[in-house]
Amino acid sequence: MNRVTSLAALRRAAAATASLSRNQAAPLSSSSFTTPHFLPRRLIHHSGSASSASHSLSPNSIAGTMFFSVAAAASLSQEAHAKESLHSNLFNDVVLYQYEACPFCNKVKAFLDYHNIPYKVVEVNPISKKEIKWSDYKKVPILTVEGEQMVNSSDIIESLYKKMHPEGSSMNTEEEKKWLRWVDDHLVHVLSPNIYRTAGEALESFDYIASHGNFGFMERMMAKYAGATAMYFVAKKLKKKYNITDERESLYQSAETWVDALKGRAFLGGSKPNMADLAVFGVLRPIRHLQSGKDMVEHTRIGDWYARMEKVVGESCRVIV
Numbered sequence: 504m505n506r507v508t509s510l511a512a513l514r515r516a517a518a519a520t521a522s523l524s525r526n527q528a529a530p531l532s533s534s535s536f537t538t539p540h541f542l543p544r545r546l547i548h549h550s551g552s553a554s555s556a557s558h559s560l561s562p563n564s565i566a567g568t569m570f571f572s573v574a575a576a577a578s579l580s581q582e583a584h585a586k587e588s589l590h591s592n593l594f595n596d597v598v599l600y601q602y603e604a605c606p607f608c609n610k611v612k613a614f615l616d617y618h619n620i621p622y623k624v625v626e627v628n629p630i631s632k633k634e635i636k637w638s639d640y641k642k643v644p645i646l647t648v649e650g651e652q653m654v655n656s657s658d659i660i661e662s663l664y665k666k667m668h669p670e671g672s673s674m675n676t677e678e679e680k681k682w683l684r685w686v687d688d689h690l691v692h693v694l695s696p697n698i699y700r701t702a703g704e705a706l707e708s709f710d711y712i713a714s715h716g717n718f719g720f721m722e723r724m725m726a727k728y729a730g731a732t733a734m735y736f737v738a739k740k741l742k743k744k745y746n747i748t749d750e751r752e753s754l755y756q757s758a759e760t761w762v763d764a765l766k767g768r769a770f771l772g773g774s775k776p777n778m779a780d781l782a783v784f785g786v787l788r789p790i791r792h793l794q795s796g797k798d799m800v801e802h803t804r805i806g807d808w809y810a811r812m813e814k815v816v817g818e819s820c821r822v823i824v
């Protein structure tokens with residue numbers, strides 16, 4: 504799931520299921536952008552009205568993320584925790600080229616969702632990458648705003664922030680920067696070994712993915728078993744690469760480290776989230792209701808913060824076209 508090694512792995516998983524390809528990810532010019540793959544959340548249309556997600560799963564994003572609505576969030580004051588004011592008028596025609604499973608893409612999505620910026624999604628085929636052939640940059644996320652390309656998750660977020668704050672207010676405090684680095688250098692590496700830790704968990708992850716796609720029964724079964732098998736082995740390699748001995752312990756420690764960083768504040772940013780809050784939330788959101796995420800919430804103190812984040816980030820601003 505994470506970075507080049509896991510992306511290569513994801514490609515292998517996708518290749519294993521390539522024969523299933525019924526729907527290639529839609530190119531930008533197509534009228535059918537890929538719809539949210541695994542989102543039981545309600546999505547916002549152009550008009551701002553919410554509707555149930557129509558689920559479709561591109562087989563090429565078979566190792567895609569699993570998003571869930573969280574359990575009841577803590578009741579909080581509207582004022583302190585209101586979602587950021589609407590910036591949608593600043594950003595027209597925002598398109599995110601992504602892999603659903605990519606933690607860097609999920610960081611960007613958390614930023615967009617929190618700031619109420621509507622965006623379309625183009626799911627990139629991890630093997631052919633044909634959807635981003637037009638770009639010299641060969642990774643995701645790529646964000647375009649009215650055709651202008653932005654790359655690299657942190658740079659994308661910074662550019663968006665600067666557009667929102669043209670007066671030049673500084674984006675990150677030193678503390679925020681430190682935790683943003685921690686997300687990219689540490690947290691993202693802990694996830695894959697956890698969600699594909701056992702055969703059962705790998706199947707759980709892919710079962711959820713496949714069942715929220717538009718596979719036929721046979722395709723779903725094949726995607727589930729091929730993807731889960733591939734990612735199970737990949738997760739073992741990642742574990743070794745990042746010197747993880749006990750993946751759950753590592754996940755719990757990361758969660759506790761984050762809660763310690765909060766130092767009793769509702770968010771790292773104080774009464775409202777800062778960029779580090781959004782980044783941590785973004786990368787954890789896909790796993791929250793998998794066994795690993797449930798274990799994490801049960802065995803650590805992160806649940807309250809997560810629930811607060813879920814509440815302030817709110818509905819996805821992903822646009823269905």
Ligand SMILES: N[C@@H](CCC(=O)N[C@@H](CS)C(=O)NCC(=O)O)C(=O)O
Nearest residue numbers: 506510605607642643644655656657
């Ligand atoms: N530093 C970049 C990292 C982006 C990255 O490594 N993306 C992965 C997907 S998670 C990727 O596109 N890898 C290359 C590939 O798939 O070939 C960022 O923060 O956006």
